[in-house]
Amino acid sequence: MxxxxxxxxxxxxxxxxxxxxxxxxxxxxRPVVTAAGVEVRQAWSPASVPGVNTRSVYFELINGSAAPLVIIGAESPGITGVAIHETSTAGGLTSMATVEQLTVPPGQRVSFSPQGLHLMLTGAEHHRQGELLPLRLLFADGTSLFFEAPVRKASGQHQHHRYDTAIPKS
Amino acid sequence: MVMRALLLALAILVVAPVHAQDVKGVTLDKPSPVGDFELIDHRGEPFTREDLMDRWSLVFLGFTHCPDVCPFTLANLEAVRSELSLLLPPERLPQIVFLAVDPDRDRPVLADYVAHFDLSFVGVTGEPGEIARFAHGLDAYYRLEKKSDDDDSYDVVHSAAVAVIDPDGAVKAKITPPFHPHDTANYLHLLLRGVEGTN
The missing domain is CATH 1.20.5 (Single alpha-helices involved in coiled-coils or other helix-helix interfaces)
Incomplete structure (x- = not known):
């Protein structure tokens, strides 16, 4: 023990x-410190295979501050492109669109979750399961927030308690 | 081609709704045969309509560099197959086929990609015209959004549905996400046994 x-x-x-x-x-x-109450929870990134250099990152962003929080982007060391993307399915077709900025009102949270909002990483090296992917969210007020997303295998919905993370929003 | 689309549209108009709880999609009263195509599987072996015969198949269309929808659909299909393995003997389990529609980026990584989800999965790709033929047979759609020759992070718009192919090589049903593994397995179990409409 x-x-x-x-x-x-x-x-x-x-x-x-x-x-x-x-x-x-x-x-x-950029200043590392963000307004009090701004935090990232439950960050993770699905493991991919060697040769596939795109990756997604999921998390929940909580704005516990008194002001609106405007996300304008994200970055990660050694990764050429990080963008906020949103997957949508309409008329049976699924596609992704870039989200230029996203405002989280005070006291609200936004969920970046599979088949919805996600950070899309391009030019990423292969990351093994269990590795931590370092990321920094950039906000319109010049502040930023560092967090790490553990890499793990995307799971099917074997267990009922996984439904929250694996079922798309729609 | 137009006639085929019309026939399929008519078939869908008269479909029986999928009844299993939480399973979205359509079951075709009159299955729509998949036409001929010549593709290559992830082991480099030919994959044609013959490989869809005498067994059930679940076919999902996507691309390996798809960061969000495809991995979750494939992980869910693995979960569906796993649930189904509790209900069916191994030889009657449907084969899971991933039709990779972005051959330039898919071909080099396809074997590793499908194995990442399940060793039993079959990845298929090939010449764009042949991919289009198979996709057409599935009544599926895709479009590569490549903006320039050196654009290597382009998106591919594609159908979200999984086609359920019967042992005669015809589309029997199309199911759409979210794929609740337990209910989807129950639905497929009934469909494979020829019993529909109850859960």
Whole structure:
């Protein structure tokens, strides 16, 4: 038990050390701190196969601040393109459209979830399951928010508790 | 071609609704035969209409660089097949076919791509004209949105439905997402046994 705790602490320290260069690198460009109450939860990215350089990232963005939060984009180290995309299915056809910006009103949340809103990454290297994909959301007020999306295999809906994440919005 | 579309439209007008709970789609009273086509599967073997005969198939059309819809549909189809394996012996399970409509980007990665979801999945692609023939037979649509020669991150607009092909090589039903695995498996189980309309 003791050794497990130690391992957990070490893991936290190690991952913090690994993150530092990324955070330090970005400091000069944009303030890291966003308004209090703005947070990302349940971020993840489906594992893909080598050779496929597109990837999606899902998460929930909560605007617990008193002001509207306007997302204007996102970036990730080493990835050539990150865009906000929305999948829609109309008349039996499914397609994606770029969303230039997205406003989350105060006290609201927006869900980036499969077959709806997602961050679309292009030019991405292959990421193995269990790796953490570093991302930064960019806001219109000049602030940004760093988060990490664990890479894991997209699951079918075997379990009832998965329905929330796997069923499209429509 | 026009006549075929008209016939299929008429067939869809008289379809029986899909009754299984939470399964959206249509069952055709008169199955629509898939015409001939010549494609290549993910192992490099020919894949033609013959490969649809004498067994049920679920065919989904998409592209490997599709970041959102295709992976979830394929993961769900794997879940449907897994649920169905509780109801049917292995030899009667439908084959899952992924028709990759973006051959330039799909061909090099197709084997790894389908294996990522399930080793039993069959990925097929080929010459654009042959892809179009199979898609037409499925009454499916797709369009590559490539903006320039060096555009390598283009989207492909495509049909969301999965075609259910009967052992005579004809479209018997089309089901649309979301694919609730348990209900979809129940629906397919009834369809495969020739019993429809109840759950």
């Amino acid at each position: 003791q050794s497990r705790k130690l391992a957990a602490v070490l893991a936290v320290i190690l991952s913090a050390m690994m993150l530092l260069p990324v955070a330090a690198h970005d400091h000069g460009a």
